Amino acid sequence: xxxxxxxxxxxxxxxxxxxxxxxxxxxxxxxxxxxxxxxxxxxxxxxxxxxxxxxxxxxxxxxxxxxxxxxxxxxxxxxxxxxxxxxxxxxxxxxxxxxxxxxxxxxxxxxxxxxxxxxxxxxxxxxxxxxxxxxxxxxxxxxxxxxxxxxxxxxxxxxxxxxxxxxxxxxxxxxxxxxxxxxxxxxxxxxxxxxxxxxxxxxxxxxxxxxxxxxxxxxxxxxxxxxxxxxxxxxxxxxxxxxxxxxxxxxxxxxxxxxxxxxxxxxxxxxxxxxxxxxxxxxxxxxxxxxxxxxxxxxxxxxxxxxxxxxxxxxxxxxxxxxxxxxxxxxxxxxxxxxxxxxxxxxxxxxxxxxxxxxxxxxxxxxxxxxxxxxxxxxxxxxxxxxx
Amino acid sequence: xxxxxxxxxxxxxxxxxxxxxxxxxxxxxxxxxxxxxxxxxxxxxxxxxxxxxxxxxxxxxxxxxxxxxxxxxxxxxxxxxxxxxxxxxxxxxxxxxxxxxxxxxxxxxxxxxxxxxxxxxxxxxxxxxxxxxxxxxxxxxxxxxxxxxxxxxxxxxxxxxxxxxxxxxxxxxxxxxxxxxxxxxxxxxxxxxxxxxxxxxxxxxxxxxxxxxxxxxxxxxxxxxxxxxxxxxxxxxxxxxxxxxxxxxxxxxxxxxxxxxxxxxxxxxxxxxxxxxxxxxxxxxxxxxxxxxxxxxxxxxxxxxxxxxxxxxxxxxxxxxxxxxxxxxxxxxxxxxxxxxxxxxxxxxxxxxxxxxxxxxxxxxxxxxxxxxxxxxxxxxxxxxxxxxxxxxxxxxxxxxxxxxxxxxxxxxxxxxxxxxxxxxxxxxxxxxxxxxxxxxxxxxxxxxxxxxxxxxxxxxxxxxxxxxxxxxxxxxxxxxxxxxxxxxxxxxxxxxx
Numbered sequence: 075x076x077x078x079x080x081x082x083x084x085x086x087x088x089x090x091x092x093x094x095x096x097x098x099x100x101x102x103x104x105x106x107x108x109x110x111x112x113x114x115x116x117x118x119x120x121x122x123x124x125x126x127x128x129x130x131x132x133x134x135x136x137x138x139x140x141x142x143x144x145x146x147x148x149x150x151x152x153x154x155x156x157x158x159x160x161x162x163x164x165x166x167x168x169x170x171x172x173x174x175x176x177x178x179x180x181x182x183x184x185x186x187x188x189x190x191x192x193x194x195x196x197x198x199x200x201x202x203x204x205x206x207x208x209x210x211x212x213x214x215x216x217x218x219x220x221x222x223x224x225x226x227x228x229x230x231x232x233x234x235x236x237x238x239x240x241x242x243x244x245x246x247x248x249x250x251x252x253x254x255x256x257x258x259x260x261x262x263x264x265x266x267x268x269x270x271x272x273x274x275x276x277x278x279x280x281x282x283x284x285x286x287x288x289x290x291x292x293x294x295x296x297x298x299x300x301x302x303x304x305x306x307x308x309x310x311x312x313x314x315x316x317x318x319x320x321x322x323x324x325x326x327x328x329x330x331x332x333x334x335x336x337x338x339x340x341x342x343x344x345x346x347x348x349x350x351x352x353x354x355x356x357x358x359x360x361x362x363x364x365x366x367x368x369x370x371x372x373x374x375x376x377x378x379x380x381x382x383x384x385x386x387x388x389x390x391x392x393x394x395x396x397x398x399x400x401x402x403x404x405x406x407x408x409x410x411x412x413x414x415x416x417x418x419x420x421x422x423x424x425x426x427x428x429x430x431x432x433x434x435x436x437x438x439x440x441x442x443x444x445x446x447x448x449x450x451x452x453x454x455x456x457x458x459x460x461x462x
Numbered sequence: 463x464x465x466x467x468x469x470x471x472x473x474x475x476x477x478x479x480x481x482x483x484x485x486x487x488x489x490x491x492x493x494x495x496x497x498x499x500x501x502x503x504x505x506x507x508x509x510x511x512x513x514x515x516x517x518x519x520x521x522x523x524x525x526x527x528x529x530x531x532x533x534x535x536x537x538x539x540x541x542x543x544x545x546x547x548x549x550x551x552x553x554x555x556x557x558x559x560x561x562x563x564x565x566x567x568x569x570x571x572x573x574x575x576x577x578x579x580x581x582x583x584x585x586x587x588x589x590x591x592x593x594x595x596x597x598x599x600x601x602x603x604x605x606x607x608x609x610x611x612x613x614x615x616x617x618x619x620x621x622x623x624x625x626x627x628x629x630x631x632x633x634x635x636x637x638x639x640x641x642x643x644x645x646x647x648x649x650x651x652x653x654x655x656x657x658x659x660x661x662x663x664x665x666x667x668x669x670x671x672x673x674x675x676x677x678x679x680x681x682x683x684x685x686x687x688x689x690x691x692x693x694x695x696x697x698x699x700x701x702x703x704x705x706x707x708x709x710x711x712x713x714x715x716x717x718x719x720x721x722x723x724x725x726x727x728x729x730x731x732x733x734x735x736x737x738x739x740x741x742x743x744x745x746x747x748x749x750x751x752x753x754x755x756x757x758x759x760x761x762x763x764x765x766x767x768x769x770x771x772x773x774x775x776x777x778x779x780x781x782x783x784x785x786x787x788x789x790x791x792x793x794x795x796x797x798x799x800x801x802x803x804x805x806x807x808x809x810x811x812x813x814x815x816x817x818x819x820x821x822x823x824x825x826x827x828x829x830x831x832x833x834x835x836x837x838x839x840x841x842x843x844x845x846x847x848x849x850x851x852x853x854x855x856x857x858x859x860x861x862x863x864x865x866x867x868x869x870x871x872x873x874x875x876x877x878x879x880x881x882x883x884x885x886x887x888x889x890x891x892x893x894x895x896x897x898x899x900x901x902x903x904x905x906x907x908x909x910x911x912x913x914x915x916x917x918x919x920x921x922x923x924x925x926x927x928x929x930x931x932x933x934x935x936x937x938x939x940x941x942x943x944x945x946x947x948x949x950x951x952x953x954x955x956x957x958x959x960x
Binding site for chain 1 (some may be wrong): 533537679
């Protein structure tokens with residue numbers, strides 16, 4: 075008997091699964107404060123970019139169109155941060171025994187790289203324009219850049235509170251929020267300097283500031299709201315570990331803010347004093363500023379990714395080694411390796427050479443104690459019994 | 463060292479590219495062509511990519527562990543590869559942006575002959591670079607897997623006889639029988655110029671504390687891991703040079719077609735150029751040979767759209783070839799378990815070893831290339847049997863190709879036989895269920911998962927074990943008992959603890 079109809083409903087889960095997955099991601103995004111903020115700001119930037127794009131198409135201004143494309147490009151930085159904050163919360167599985175927590179470090183690193191690339195790009199365009207100064211028309215430049223500046227300022231203001239609530243016991247970590255504050259005041263405007271080489275074709279409106287899209291995740295530094303003890307880790311997971319993402323994205327937003335400011339300044343200079351050279355010089359200065367501001371972030375993420383000993387433990391570790399070596403029965407401490415998994419999560423391994431009659435259990439627990447006090451909670455101690 | 467040829471190649475290519483960059487800048491000033499100037503900046507980005515790779519290679523040569531970098535700088539090459547891949551991606555984005563701009567506003571090429579000349583020269587330089595890096599990189603962009611030469615970390619599964627030569631007397635005879643074979647020699651299909659045996663012999667005399675990773679002395683691994691990691695780095699460079707070569711090809715093709723087909727407006731003639739100056743380009747214009755009115759019309763418009771189209775195609779090719787590199791280096795940096803290792807199976811087999819009661823917190827990750835590091839807590843009966851078990855475990859890991867292991871022993875206590883799967887010295891990180899003993903452990907009683915979760919939210923000091931004799935509590939206040947006898951706690955049940 076031939077089937078009259080074939081119902082394949084049970085075999086077409088693909089679309090349904092995608093939807094389920096997407097909604098799962100949405101829920102995950104909205105659950106955490108960091109990613110919520112990032113998401114909303116991403117939406118704000120995207121909408122601003124779309125508005126600029128439509129306005130540019132409608133008014134036939136190539137400058138605005140290309141500036142909106144640059145904004146989209148910049149939104150990828152926000153997107154990377156958002157993706158990282160979601161990914162780093164996934165559970166560990168067979169392939170990722172530590173989970174995905176490193177994603178945030180990589181996101182910070184990639185953001186830093188993008189920023190450096192952007193700075194390089196702006197610099198090169200500045201040089202091009204300095205060598206061949208084009209006509210820059212400013213009629214529609216100022217309103218756009220002012221609007222962008224407003225958006226950025228709103229973002230900074232909204233995210234600024236609690237920028238560095240990081241009261242950690244460790245000495246070395248103090249640098250982290252000074253980093254944060256230090257990164258304010260740098261920016262990039264590859265706003266107007268985007269592409270006014272269009273102008274040599276006689277187009278107007280290309281100084282466009284895509285200053286508009288900052289993304290400040292400046293928000294919440296990693297709230298270790300509990301001032302006492304990193305031992306007391308009942309915080310929501312991943313909160314402290316968003317530091318890298320936030321730093322990277324924050325640099326972006328401040329860069330954009332200063333970009334808008336720079337564009338406004340250079341526009342005023344050009345209009346009032348007819349200093350055509352102001353535009354490229356502004357670009358180059360701002361490119362340099364971006365480059366400089368990104369260096370701390372890059373240095374930190376590179377340190378983490380290279381499995382470097384955590385900087386905050388640099389001074390306390392030799393002391394711990396000594397204490398361990400003074401334990402009864404321990405001959406030697408060998409091959410210590412300490413590294414950062416993600417922010418504030420340290421992992422260490424070491425080998426102890428012990429006497430044959432030593433109490434291994436006691437040595438183990440003591441060693442764990444010693445290192446827990448400095449904040450290393452994942453420790454692997456290998457006991458090698460010396461042959462006597 | 464194995465990297466010397468790498469360095470030489472990089473330096474050579476770097477000087478060539480930089481020289482060419484200077485030439486292009488000069489030409490662009492002479493001919494006042496802005497396109498050439500922007501192209502020269504592309505060359506500059508290429509120079510930067512080569513510099514990044516060179517720096518990575520330089521760093522990775524310092525394989526000795528230092529105070530701050532206890533693993534040495536091996537990872538530098540993976541980072542170099544990631545940086546190059548990210549730069550390539552960013553470059554692709556900018557190219558797409560420029561192509562879109564060209565679509566909406568096409569313009570003719572000025573002085574196509576000069577462009578052809580410079581483009582051809584650039585192509586030659588890039589082709590030379592491709593040849594330089596192709597042989598060593600094992601065909602990064604061509605899809606024939608470098609697994610074939612055993613370069614890739616994929617090929618290392620069966621290399622039990624691979625890489626360890628015992629130089630160190632500290633380790634016992636666990637790694638006896640592991641000799642270096644000619645694998646190292648075969649793997650370097652580049653003229654290495656280094657006798658691996660000699661290098662090993664030299665290194666044997668070095669201070670054992672300078673070992674850069676745990677475990678037995680994997681001096682040979684230095685060679686292998688190095689090559690394997692440097693594969694990634696060289697692949698990044700190769701892809702960059704490939705992208706540049708494609709760019710030059712496009713430039714040359716475009717200029718040639720332009721010269722052949724385009725019918726320009728000669729100065730002094732009355733003609734109109736309908737292709738430029740319109741946002742919505744009119745494609746209805748055909749060959750300029752159809753001169754209806756007296757005025758001349760500049761050449762076929764589609765020629766102007768060839769450039770951005772080819773650019774878009776090139777970007778697609780580049781992204782397609784860059785994505786694997788990006789993914790691979792990112793995965794290594796994410797501390798993923800290497801592809802060839804099956805955690806589940808390994809865990810199961812480890813548990814089956816004699817004397818092993820339980821395995822906790824097994825983590826395996828790849829430092830760079832073929833250097834894999836594993837750490838675990840192993841629960842066994844008592845310290846006396848521990849030494850045998852340790853030897854067996856180390857052999858087991860060596861068989862898997864993991865030569866740097868740190869095994870922490872945990873000893874069963876008197877009355878906790880029923881809870882052998884409980885972690886005695888668990889780690890209390892931010893969220894225990896995810897990172898610690900409460901993690902995705904296959905053989906875990908369900909209540910333990912709940913316990914771990916509860917402990918994550920609880921702020922109370924936690925008890926780690928309930929043994930009567932052994933381990934103390936790790937508590938908030940630092941008043942641990944320091945003598946085993948005076949351990950007071952522990953009769954509290956596990957439910958309240960971690």
